[in-house]
Amino acid sequence: MKIFKIGLRIWIAAVSVVSFLIGWILFAHSGKPVSILDQSSQPQPAQASQLQPIPTLPPLDDPQLSMQSIQPMPQAQMQFQPRLRSGGS
Numbered sequence: 001m002k003i004f005k006i007g008l009r010i011w012i013a014a015v016s017v018v019s020f021l022i023g024w025i026l027f028a029h030s031g032k033p034v035s036i037l038d039q040s041s042q043p044q045p046a047q048a049s050q051l052q053p054i055p056t057l058p059p060l061d062d063p064q065l066s067m068q069s070i071q072p073m074p075q076a077q078m079q080f081q082p083r084l085r086s087g088g089s
Helices: 002-028 063-068
Strands: none
Touching: none
């Protein structure tokens, strides 16, 4: 069992290192992001649709008035319930 645990730990470590290196290589060879300076030389796409403005919420009333209209929740009565005990440890 001890040999199996050591082998499993070595396997997990090796796979972790290999996965990290593969990910590093994939990110290193991926396409580079376009900088702001390079965007001026790119052809601009035709704007097919105009974005609609986001609707805004109406202003809230006075916070003091809205706090007065909130009613407190009724308090629940705590009743005594004996604990169920077992004879086990």
